[in-house]
């Protein structure tokens with residue numbers, strides 16, 4: 001069945017070996033829900049990727065970053081081909097925490113995305129405005145600039161997911177209003193069609209920022225919201241499974 005919703009968990013810097021059980025519970029719960037229309041992914045820290053991947057078949061295991069080249073003198077970095085070799089299927093790129101904490105620019109995100117796709121990974125490119133930018137009325141300008149600079153036409157639309165995550169909604173319990181989400185996702189959709197032509201219509205756009213078991217149904221029902229990138233709530237199997245269930249019933 002064709003996937004119509006994309007629910008990914010971003011574990012961020014959380015997860016020790018005991019969390020392998022969480023991954024297994026998410027896979028088992030997803031099978032039980034019978035979420036045929038939902039692509040489910042979990043993105044644990046690098047250290048858990050192989051162990052988790054070795055025990056999981058039916059959901060995507062993704063990474064949270066990768067370098068833009070194959071190998072070389074890049075202390076501390078991980079290459080997309082290293083991820084591919086151990087069965088990783090996707091990578092989150094340009095998350096606001098990386099843009100802020102590691103000074104990642106959209107240009108760099110674009111380079112990473114191109115190499116990751118060439119290595120066979122699906123790329124989740126994150127965009128989103130800060131509170132200051134929203135309050136100044138610049139949210140759309142900022143987000144579309146990030147799209148233009150990091151979702152280049154060289155990318156393969158079929159391997160691209162965009163995650164719209166307003167920075168002020170991440171980990172704060174504050175969610176953007178339905179109208180704000182609808183408006184921003186429509187602007188992103190139009191920009192994607194401008195960049196990729198007709199295939200821009202099919203690029204999934206996830207919403208991220210304080211998505212939880214309670215608000216997921218409402219958010220996922222908004223036009224042009226094709227999934228969610230979930231932080232905190234993806235660390236509890238019952239909560240994450242509720243979100244998957246919400247997507248499965250749409």
Ligand code: 13P
Nearest residue numbers: 010170171209210231232
């Ligand atoms: P929270 O769901 O914890 O707000 O995090 C969202 C996020 O940053 C996912 O990438």
